Amino acid sequence: MAGIQQRSVRIVMNGVTGRMGYRQHLLRSILAIRNEGGLRLGDGTVVWPEPVLVGRNEAKLAAIAKDHELDHWTTDLDEALAAPDAEIYFDAQVTSRRAESVSKAIAAGLHVYTEKPTAENTEGALELARLAAAAGVKVGVVQDKLFLPGLRKLKRLVDGGFFGRILSVRGEFGYWVFEGDWQEAQRPSWNYRAEDGGGIIVDMFCHWRYVLEEIFAPVRSVQALAATHIPRRVDEQGRPYDATADDAAYGIFELDGGVVAQVNSSWTTRVFRDELVEFQVDGTEGSAVAGLRRCRVQHRSTTPKPVWNPDLAATEDFRAQWQEVPDNEEFDNGFKVQWELFLRHVVSGEEFPWDFLAGARGVQLAELGLRSAREGRRLDVPDLTL
Structure with a gap:
């Protein structure tokens, strides 16, 4: 449309062959935003998400890409992160693989949006927050509920x-x-x-x-x-x-x-x-x-x-x-609403309060919950800082 500036954002989406990654994040969020003509910002710019599908199962990735007429998919995460126009990394993998992949994305200079838990333990979650802060990348954690x-x-x-x-x-x-x-x-x-x-x-x-x-x-x-x-x-x-x-x-x-x-x-x-x-x-x-x-x-x-x-x-x-x-x-899909907030955060600097420290607080409560169950006692929840 004449007079409208489009801003493409290439998103490396890892774990889209899983239930949550496919249904909520790809289908009902990123593709839904595209189906609505993109995300319009206050200055009239239209943000157009360009997903790059990443996973371990080549056949599943190819089928998803074909079903939704998407051009970009790969089983090689390093290749996807190294693409010069890659801007955001999203992770919906199993928890045990998340920290390593998110660390790679931060090292590659990508902004990161991820499912939870952000890591397998509190120290690992805090380390991701420190890495992101040192790299100066923008980060966000899904808080869908x-x-x-x-x-x-x-x-x-x-x-x-x-x-x-x-x-x-x-x-x-x-x-x-x-x-x-x-x-x-x-x-x-x-x-x-x-x-x-x-x-x-x-x-x-x-x-x-x-x-x-x-x-x-x-x-x-x-x-x-x-x-x-x-x-x-x-x-x-x-x-x-x-x-x-x-x-x-x-x-x-x-x-x-x-x-x-x-x-x-x-x-x-x-x-x-x-x-x-x-x-x-x-x-x-x-x-x-x-x-x-x-x-x-x-x-x-x-x-x-x-x-x-x-x-x-x-x-x-x-x-x-x-x-x-x-x-x-009118209530829109919660995952889509939060994706829109994060895209605004990346493109125009609007506030996004759920950062990696917020993610670490969630991991901390889970870790303390498991410890409480093992030890059979009530535990205090201390404040977390970087």
Whole structure:
């Protein structure tokens, strides 16, 4: 279109043959931005993302590129990083391969946007932050749950003072992941092998760190119980293997201001709730239940007065006593929204608060959670600095 300046941004996307890398980051974020004609900046410039697909499986990469009419793909990460027009590196690989690849990208002078955990341990995550700071590259970590419609409504309630003094947060996350024998598992087998960076604490405590801190208050202590409820599973090739990582975690987190958060995370639970994740927040003035998309509230003035009587059948429809929080805005895909923020950060210098130090805080909470489970005690969560 005449008068519009287009700014191409070449993005090396590593791990796009995986479920998350393909569905959320390539298909529903980068390709969605392209389908909308690019990302328009305030000065009228249109940012046009040019993905370079990287992975280990040549056949899968070729098929994805063909399906979406993409020209650039390779199994050679070093080659992709060395391209003179490569500008951003994105990583959605398994955790055990992430730090090495991100370090290479930083050394090559690329800006980096990555999934979490950013590394296998806190020191490794901090080292990536130091390398990025020394190189002067821009970095970002995916914090997708902050952009879920249900949690954005919950944040709106907190900011508006709806709860009064917040007392507690109770989170339930999870679903049944099939063992892989009589039905195919919905998650890759490495998730259940500690030696490959698997485990639900490693996977989910990174999320709970930023959810709790961004919506409520900083996390000051953690006490966790980890379990491997299903000790034997079947992998993608039909071979039985021992599950060496935790598939369920039961955590208690103390937040600033005396708020107590309890979060259960499980790949071994059958869902009897409205959404796969729900948080109930109770405060002196009201309560809320927020999920992926919905958020319902009950104010102090409309709270009923239940009386415990186990000898009589329940006569109240407790769910019907809650009020739906309206959308009040249009919610786009959360991964896409954050990609747009990071592209703006790289191209025009707009703020992007979720850097590698934020990623390290998530890794820290996971590491402390695993240690708490091993030692059977509550641990303080110290502040992190570079």
